[in-house]
Amino acid sequence: MGTLRRVAKNTSFLSAEILLINxxxxxxxxxxxxxxxxxxxxxxxxxxxxxxxxxxxxxxxxxxxxxxxxxxxxxxxxxxxxxxxxxxxxxxxxxxxxxxxxxxxxxxxxxxxxxxxxxxxxxxxxxxxxxxxxxxxxxxxxxxxxxxxxxxxxxxxxxxxxxxxxxxxxxxxxxxxxxxxxxxxxxxxxxxxxxxxxxxxxxHLNQWWRIVREGCSFGMGSVFVRIFARVDSVMLSKMIGMAVVGYYNAAYNIVLVLMFLPGALSQALFPMTARYFETDRNKMKKVFERSLKYSVLIGFPMATGLAVLAEPIIGMLYGADYAASASALKILSWTLALSFVTAMFGNLLNSANRQLCTTYNMVICAAVNVVMNLILIPFYGFIGASVATVLTEVILVTLTYKAVRQYVYVPKISSFMLRAILGSSMMGMAVYGVREYSLLLSIPFGITVYVIVLLFLRTFDREDWNILQQLLPAKVSTPGV
Known part of the structure; x- marks a missing residue:
């Protein structure tokens, strides 16, 4: 599993840089x-x-x-x-x-x-x-x-x-x-x-049309990604007011700073899945499904933890004046879990030369997001914007998964997905019971509960342990040496 080890190392390098900037x-x-x-x-x-x-x-x-x-x-x-x-x-x-x-x-x-x-x-x-x-x-x-x-x-x-x-x-x-x-x-x-x-x-004016045409094929998807991700703040500013934009973005920025993880993993994975799509489809499937498994196992508990600990997190970071932001964070946290899945499916579509599918999906989601914000914001303010963001992300996951099934292959996801949901639920209930005592103690306690539940459910197979052994230093991974 040297390929997955390379993905992990590349992800670590990219993550370190992006994490520092974020x-x-x-x-x-x-x-x-x-x-x-x-x-x-x-x-x-x-x-x-x-x-x-x-x-x-x-x-x-x-x-x-x-x-x-x-x-x-x-x-x-x-x-x-x-x-x-x-x-x-x-x-x-x-x-x-x-x-x-x-x-x-x-x-x-x-x-x-x-x-x-x-x-x-x-x-x-x-x-x-x-x-x-x-x-x-x-x-x-x-x-x-x-x-x-x-x-x-x-x-x-x-x-x-x-x-x-x-x-x-x-x-x-x-x-x-x-x-x-x-x-x-x-x-x-x-x-x-x-x-x-x-x-x-x-x-060379004769080159300009080529650059414009080919550049647009690369860049139009980014246009709709930005509309989907940021139009809610613009709409809130006109429909409600700047203070509400402040409360909403206080919560949203916490989610954004954590979204570097799915992006970094996707960047590290792309060259490999793109190459294997042309040379070895079975290896591509193996690398993709293993990476998706780890993405889900990381993303779901992070979202659960944010949702359960929203009040103390907002209080610690922003102070009592931003207490209203906790309600938005409880909802927006689920975009983090969904973004892990979306990033992996989107990466696979790009690897299979299906970039237009990604662009079409983003056009649909940008339009849906604007419509939902128009409906929800007048009645529910920034809570409505938060709900619109999560629902649009659900639609994006559905569309990308459907495209992967149609154009690439049918991935096996049910087993580890159910384990991640069950483990995150158990962790959430455990953390909810101790959250009033200490935020700094609640986080490691939740991680411990989550890992125990995953082990009890036999989430990790022999291949997972082999990968972990390869990633650990030689003195740790090779007992007796």
Whole structure:
């Protein structure tokens, strides 16, 4: 099972980087929420949500396409990059115009508009940096992008804390993000020129249509992913108010910071399942089902723990002023469990060259999410938005599973799925009984109960133990040596 061992090691590497970036961002989010209060935090969260929906149009698959083109023709990097840079600039200017138009159309006040404009400039600059990082990935020099990403997160956190402690508020915070992104852009551009290529601005207009067409095939799915994931905050801001956006995002950010796990596992798994789809379907099935099993066994108890411990978690992180956020966290936690399953099924569809299925599924889910929010938010506020998010995720899991069955194969999932549900339920009841005593004791107690239940249900077979033995250090995995 060397292949699964490689997946685990690759996942650990990716997880460490993404976890560090997410934790730095999350520390700032917690401080912002506590320092500014629900209304100003809601303004900041709204601006981020709106921009995450709009700024994706400044890319439209250019970064992914550039990775592929550079990997195939490294000698022609300067010529390739010229056309990508030119189109990126066109996309960026158009997106900036859309940001200004949408913000004015929605009728927000001057402070909110300035927050969106400043943060929008920061996001667009960062998007440009992402295009240059694609060159590093095309040359398989991921360390440059990783170091720069961590550095950017450190700068955002440092500048943000200094600005907020100095009393400059949410507008000052946005300027700090802009400053960090400018530094990140300059450093990325310097490394690109010093280590990879000098950019000559000679355009090849005959290549532009190819880049636009192929880039859209890569990027349209991301557009609908962002709509599905972030439109609820925008709708809450107009239909209810900024304070509610703050309460909702306080809970949602806890879930988001944990969603790096399914993403990292999917990234690590993709090259392997894609290769085995062409060369060895049986091995592909074996790797996929084992990875899905571990994803479910990790995702379900995490969601259960968040739901049961929502009140003490919100109280510890955000304070008593955000007590209302606990209700949202109890519901949103289940998107975490479902995202593990969705990531695995989506990865398998991409490995089988069925990317369009993923895009179609996201179009459907984005539309359904908007409709459900329109129905639920007026009556139930951020609780309605939370329910809409979970129900849409259920639909996405159903659609992706159906597509996998139709286009790839019928995976065996019932056995470990039932064990994960039963184990998580037993763990949840045990943790509920002790949650009033200590949050720090409840978590290890819950993990212990969950593992005991899984062992009692004989969830792990000989192959699982062999994989564990391979992952452990030699002195641990080989008794007597």
């Amino acid at each position: 934790l730095l961002s999350f520390v700032l989010v917690i401080y912002v929420a506590r320092k500014l209060g629900a209304v100003d935090f809601g303004k900041y969260a709204f601006a981020k949500a709106l921009l995450e929906i709009l700024v994706v149009w400044a890319d439209l698959g250019l970064t992914k396409l550039l990775i592929r083109d550079v990997a195939r023709d490294r000698e022609g990097l300067s010529s390739i990059l010229t056309d990508f840079f030119a189109l990126k600039l066109v996309y960026t200017v158009l997106t900036l115009g859309v940001i200004v138009f949408i913000t004015r159309l929605l009728g927000y006040g001057s402070e909110v508009r300035w927050i969106v404009y400043i943060l929008g400039a920061a996001y667009l600059i960062h998007s440009f940096s992402g295009l240059m990082v694609s060159v590093f990935q095309g040359f398989e020099r991921m360390e440059y992008g990783s170091i720069l990403s961590v550095l950017r997160s450190v700068l955002v956190l440092t500048f943000g804390l200094i600005v907020l402690m100095s009393g400059y508020g949410v507008v000052g915070l946005c300027f700090s993000v802009l400053a960090a992104n400018v530094i990140h852009f300059v450093l990325t551009f310097y490394i690109l020129r010093a280590r990879f290529t000098i950019i000559f601005f000679r355009f």
